[in-house]
Structure formats: C-alpha cells, structure tokens
Amino acid sequence: MIKLSPSLLASDFSQLKNEVAKIENAGSDMLHLDVMDGNFVPNISFGMPVISSLRKHSNLIFDVHLMITDPIRYIERFAECGADIITFHYESCNDQMAVIDEIKRCGKKAGIAIKPSTPAFVLEPFIGVADMILVMTVEPGFGGQKLIPDTLSSVNQVYNAVQLKGVSTDIQVDGGITPENAHLAVENGANVLVAGSAVFGAADVAAAIKQFKSL
Numbered sequence: 001m002i003k004l005s006p007s008l009l010a011s012d013f014s015q016l017k018n019e020v021a022k023i024e025n026a027g028s029d030m031l032h033l034d035v036m037d038g039n040f041v042p043n044i045s046f047g048m049p050v051i052s053s054l055r056k057h058s059n060l061i062f063d064v065h066l067m068i069t070d071p072i073r074y075i076e077r078f079a080e081c082g083a084d085i086i087t088f089h090y091e092s093c094n095d096q097m098a099v100i101d102e103i104k105r106c107g108k109k110a111g112i113a114i115k116p117s118t119p120a121f122v123l124e125p126f127i128g129v130a131d132m133i134l135v136m137t138v139e140p141g142f143g144g145q146k147l148i149p150d151t152l153s154s155v156n157q158v159y160n161a162v163q164l165k166g167v168s169t170d171i172q173v174d175g176g177i178t179p180e181n182a183h184l185a186v187e188n189g190a191n192v193l194v195a196g197s198a199v200f201g202a203a204d205v206a207a208a209i210k211q212f213k214s215l
C-alpha cells in the first residue's frame, strides 16, 4: 500500500494547525516535518517547538526528516517532542549505526536518507536495521524543486537490496513528487511518497491527496 506524507514545508506557516487538520481530514497517512539547520543544508526551517505544538492537535504519524549536522545530539529531543519516525542523513555524521541505535533507544522508528549524489550501495549495512530508507529525489534544502530522474535508479537499487534481504523496510522518496510522476517512484519500489507543493500548493488539497492515494 502506498503511504502519503505531505511536507509541512509547503504549507501556510501562519495557519499550521489548520493546514495539518486539512490533510488529516483528507486521509493523509503521515505528516512530513523538514528540519533544517542552515549547516547541513543552506536553509533553516523549524524545530522542536513547532513539532511539539502540532503534536497536541494531530494523530498523524509524525515523519521527521532531519537535515542537520551531527544529528545524534538531538535525537532524544525530537523523540520527546512527538516524532514517530526520525530520519537522518547518511552524509550528516560518521557513525550512522550509532544514530540508528539512539533513535531506537528512544523508542522511535529509524530512517536513513541519502542525497541524490550519494550512491545507494552505502546503505547496504542499514538494510534490515533501519525501518525506512529515504532516497532524496531533489537536493535537500528547498521545497518546490523538480525531481531528478537519475535518483530513480537509486530507489530501484534500494528496492532490490530490500527484496534480497527479505525484509519489509519502507522506501520513501522526497522532492518534486507530483500525482503525474509519482508512478515512476512507485514502479521503482517506493512505498512512501513525500509531497510538499503538490499537496499544500494544490487548489484542492483533498483532491490532490485522493489522487496520490489512488496510485
């Protein structure tokens, strides 16, 4: 089953509670929360206070995407503020296994992400260990970019590795995903779709969610 995780980054920040309610009522599975530190990526978004404030108003699965340097420092804080899944970047630290262990110690699901230019084989040791693999389909840092088609082969490589190990790891794609191109990601093995502009920027948010869910 395909799961949809709308990215809050594309919502109206002056209306956060209502924006989340809108996607929750329309049948969204998760809420994707992009945390950027101005160091790992050249942009700054939001952090724990925003996540904990929204937690009180939503039962969605909070899918937190950390684009921060040395994420192990903050895992416990993100766990406490209401994350259900915490995804960090392979490129953001030296000991990825320690970060996964820390996320699990905090009782949360662990995701590991790669940027478009990072080869998928680096993920091999984490398949069957992480709960989710995120293949970025754009350069992380900004919403509203176009999907980089080459990244789809990384999705496929991860899918094959997951099949080979016989594990049930979720495979997420993030960046430039639209109702028109989402089938390409799904055909290559993705089962969790992140979409920012294509959901929150749609004239009819509920209709956009329905379109994704019917894939």
Ligand code: DX5
Pocket: 007, 009, 010, 032, 034, 065, 138, 139, 140, 141, 142, 143, 144, 145, 174, 175, 176, 177, 194, 195, 196, 197, 198
């Ligand atoms: C980019 C973020 C994405 C982004 C997706 O760094 O990780 O989650 O918000 O936005 P769209 O769907 O507009 O590309």
Ligand code: ZN
Pocket: 007, 032, 033, 034, 065, 174, 194
């Ligand atoms: Zn993201």
